[in-house]
Amino acid sequence: MLPGARNDGHGITPRLQRGARARDLIYAKGRTADHAIILCQGTALRFNRLSDGRRKIHSVLLSGDPISPSMFFERSLPFSVEALTDCRFSVFDHAELRPVLESSPDLVLSLLQAFRDEENDAREHALDLALRTAQERVSHIMLGLMERVKLRHVIRDGRYPFPLRQQDIADFAGLSVAHVNRVIADLRKAKIVEISQGVLTVFNPESLRAIGEIQ
Amino acid sequence: MLPGARNDGHGITPRLQRGARARDLIYAKGRTADHAIILCQGTALRFNRLSDGRRKIHSVLLSGDPISPSMFFERSLPFSVEALTDCRFSVFDHAELRPVLESSPDLVLSLLQAFRDEENDAREHALDLALRTAQERVSHIMLGLMERVKLRHVIRDGRYPFPLRQQDIADFAGLSVAHVNRVIADLRKAKIVEISQGVLTVFNPESLRAIGEIQ
DNA sequence: CGCAGATTTGACAGCCATCAAGGTACGTGG
DNA sequence: CCACGTACCTTGATGGCTGTCAAATCTGCG
Numbered sequence: 202m203l204p205g206a207r208n209d210g211h212g213i214t215p216r217l218q219r220g221a222r223a224r225d226l227i228y229a230k231g232r233t234a235d236h237a238i239i240l241c242q243g244t245a246l247r248f249n250r251l252s253d254g255r256r257k258i259h260s261v262l263l264s265g266d267p268i269s270p271s272m273f274f275e276r277s278l279p280f281s282v283e284a285l286t287d288c289r290f291s292v293f294d295h296a297e298l299r300p301v302l303e304s305s306p307d308l309v310l311s312l313l314q315a316f317r318d319e320e321n322d323a324r325e326h327a328l329d330l331a332l333r334t335a336q337e338r339v340s341h342i343m344l345g346l347m348e349r350v351k352l353r354h355v356i357r358d359g360r361y362p363f364p365l366r367q368q369d370i371a372d373f374a375g376l377s378v379a380h381v382n383r384v385i386a387d388l389r390k391a392k393i394v395e396i397s398q399g400v401l402t403v404f405n406p407e408s409l410r411a412i413g414e415i416q
Numbered sequence: 417m418l419p420g421a422r423n424d425g426h427g428i429t430p431r432l433q434r435g436a437r438a439r440d441l442i443y444a445k446g447r448t449a450d451h452a453i454i455l456c457q458g459t460a461l462r463f464n465r466l467s468d469g470r471r472k473i474h475s476v477l478l479s480g481d482p483i484s485p486s487m488f489f490e491r492s493l494p495f496s497v498e499a500l501t502d503c504r505f506s507v508f509d510h511a512e513l514r515p516v517l518e519s520s521p522d523l524v525l526s527l528l529q530a531f532r533d534e535e536n537d538a539r540e541h542a543l544d545l546a547l548r549t550a551q552e553r554v555s556h557i558m559l560g561l562m563e564r565v566k567l568r569h570v571i572r573d574g575r576y577p578f579p580l581r582q583q584d585i586a587d588f589a590g591l592s593v594a595h596v597n598r599v600i601a602d603l604r605k606a607k608i609v610e611i612s613q614g615v616l617t618v619f620n621p622e623s624l625r626a627i628g629e630i631q
Numbered sequence: 632c633g634c635a636g637a638t639t640t641g642a643c644a645g646c647c648a649t650c651a652a653g654g655t656a657c658g659t660g661g
Numbered sequence: 662c663c664a665c666g667t668a669c670c671t672t673g674a675t676g677g678c679t680g681t682c683a684a685a686t687c688t689g690c691g
Contacts, residue, residue, distance in 0.1 A: 249543060257543045271532045274525070279536055309524055310489070316531035317486045321494055323538035328464060328472045330545035331590025335679070367638065375546025377680050382639060398688095550647070582670065592648050597671060 217292040221245075221284040228268060228282040235276060235295045238268040243288030244364045248372065249280050258373040260322065261285070261365070263349055270315040273298060286364045325415065330375050338374040339384045340413025343394065343401060363401035432507040436460075436499040443483060443497040450491060450510045453483040458503030459579045463587065464495050473588040475537065476500070476580070478564055485530040488513060501579045540630065545590050553589040554599045555628025558609065558616060578616035 218241070221227050227245060228238065245262040247269070259280060262268065268282050274295075302308055329338050343363075350361050365373070371381040388394050393405045393412075403409060431451070436442050442460060443453065460477040462484070474495060477483065483497050489510070517523055544553050558578075565576050580588070586596040603609050608620045608627075618624060 251547065255547055257546050259539050259542065271535070274528060275532065280539070303521060306518060313489060313527065313531065316528065316535065317490065320486070320531065320535045320538055323535055323542060324464075324474050324495070327474065327538060327542040327545055330542055331472050332466065332470055366636090378638085379640085379681080380679055383679090386639075581668090593670085594649080594672085595647055598647090601671075 219290055219292060221288045221290070223284055223286050225284045225288075226281065227284055227288070227290070228278065230279060230281040231277050233276050234272070237272040237293045237295070237298060238282075239291045239293070240264055240266050240268070241289045241291055244285040245288055246283050246285050246369065247280050248283065256372045257375070258369060259326075260319075261346060261373070264353060267315065270312055270319060273302070273312055285369070329415075335374070335376050335380055335384050336387070337413055338376070339370060339381060340388070340409055341415060342370060342373055342413075343403075344409060344413045347401070347403070359403035359406065361401045361403065362399065363396060364399050431509050431512065434505055434507060436503045436505070438499055438501050440499045440503075441496065442499055442503070442505070443493065445494060445496040446492050448491050449487070452487040452508045452510070452513060453497075454506045454508070455479055455481050455483070456504045456506055459500040460503055461498050461500050461584065462495050463498065471587045472590070473584060474541075475534075476561060476588070479568060482530065485527055485534060488517070488527055500584070544630075550589070550591050550595055550599050551602070552628055553591070554585060554596060555603070555624055556630060557585060557588055557628075558618075559624060559628045562616070562618070574618035574621065576616045576618065577614065578611060579614050 221243075228234065230249065240262050242264050244264075245268075247259040247262065248256050249259070250256045262282070267273070268290075269278055269280075271278055273293075276295075302312070329341055333341065342365075346363065346365075347356075347361050350356070350363075354362060367381045367385065368378050370376075370385075371378045374381065376384075385394075385396060388409075389396075391405075391408070393403070393408045395402045395404070433456070436458075443449065445464065455477050457479050460483075462474040462477065463471050464474070465471045477497070482488070483505075484493055484495075486493055488508075491510075517527070544556055548556065557580075561578065561580075562571075562576050565571070565578075569577060582596050582600065583593050585591075585600075586593045589596065591599075600609075600611060603624075604611075606620075606623070608618075608623045610617045610619070
């Protein structure tokens with residue numbers, strides 16, 4: 202199925218299909234936008250940047266993810282979104298969305314559920330940041346992304362597409378690049394995982410889960 | 417207005433009014449519950465506990481706050497809730513809630529907005545944990561609570577009701593009690609704030625904001 | 632080839648955790 | 662009235678995890 206021919210299963214046709222190159226800004230924090238955006242292809246990052254240049258990545262977006270559930274009824278968001286790889290995404294106008302939402306209770310329900318998932322994610326992430334070590338956080342990030350990538354790709358030989366650079370992992374896990382590098386080096390030396398050319402190879406998933414699995 | 421006489425402004429009457437003593441568990445993580453709970457009086461904590469006993473506080477609930485927006489349409493939550501002070505709360509049955517929600521679009525909208533606020537809160541909190549120092553986090557927690565308490569109480573002489581113990585602040589900020597104590601001691605020595613008997617006295621709000629205000 | 636971006640590594644420092652001990656306030660019971 | 666227990670706050674000593682800074686290496690690409 203071509204991206205241009207897709208809809209969301211609710212009979213809504215996107216007004217626009219658009220693309221972005223890796224590192225392009227898809228949405229700038231606070232910018233007014235009367236539309237919702239859903240990622241169709243590629244990987245993107247939700248993040249905030251502080252005045253001193255430090256960055257916090259809130260989540261990684263994969264194909265099928267909306268930029269944010271809020272964007273279905275809000276005109277601006279409190280974070281930015283940037284393409285990590287080349288992306289394609291669909292744009293849905295608020296004007297066209299509103300009547301559909303108002304007449305479709307189950308669409309509203311999936312919106313509520315999307316919000317619930319986002320909130321649970323954010324809470325779990327905060328728990329990680331507060332209580333887990335660097336090793337645990339990095340492993341947990343890998344495991345979380347692996348789970349989601351599995352739903353979209355056939356995985357062979359434990360090789361997962363993994364487009365995050367070490368700087369991205371650092372900004373996600375609240376660590377310095379140097380330390381993320383050391384953590385990954387340790388995982389590599391222990392023959393648990395290896396990252397190379399945007400591919401995460403998992404040699405020992407049990408050990409990885411033992412370190413990064415929550416609860 | 418008596419708590420028992422309150423409703424939420426949408427014409428829904430709570431099925432039950434209930435109370436809890438300080439330190440009582442109001443809701444246990446994962447427990448099935450076919451109702452939503454709204455705090456009417458007192459202060460409560462949303463938290464998770466790890467198997468090793470460590471605790472992460474996700475947020476502080478004040479009067480008027482729902483235990484969680486999810487609870488309006490989910491049967492269980494992924495965290496527990498405990499009374500910090502003596503509390504009163506209202507219980508709304510799902511069975512009675514559902515038809516009201518389905519027939520009232522603006523109620524659903526406020527639910528969506530509540531979710532948006534929760535998510536933004538959680539994200540901002542994660543950013544704090546990832547990028548801020550202990551001083552900044554503790555000050556930020558104080559400022560956030562002060563803002564919300566201002567909406568509910570008349571504040572005189574910079575004296576805010578503040579029921580969190582140092583252990584609670586630690587579990588909220590992802591710090592050890594010992595270090596929270598040192599941070600608070602520094603703030604006291606700098607004549608910025610003082611905590612005593614559940615009252616936070618702010619001597620120098622400008623300095624506090626200079627440390628803990630975000631952006 | 633040469634450049635830019637990313638990864639890797641080492642030396643060093645600092646923030647904060649851990650552990651331990653003591654202090655204070657307050658209620659309870661003898 | 663005092664002894665005692667409990668909960669919470671306070672403080673010091675020590676160490677470790679992780680940040681900072683800097684430089685070298687690697688990689689892809691024009």
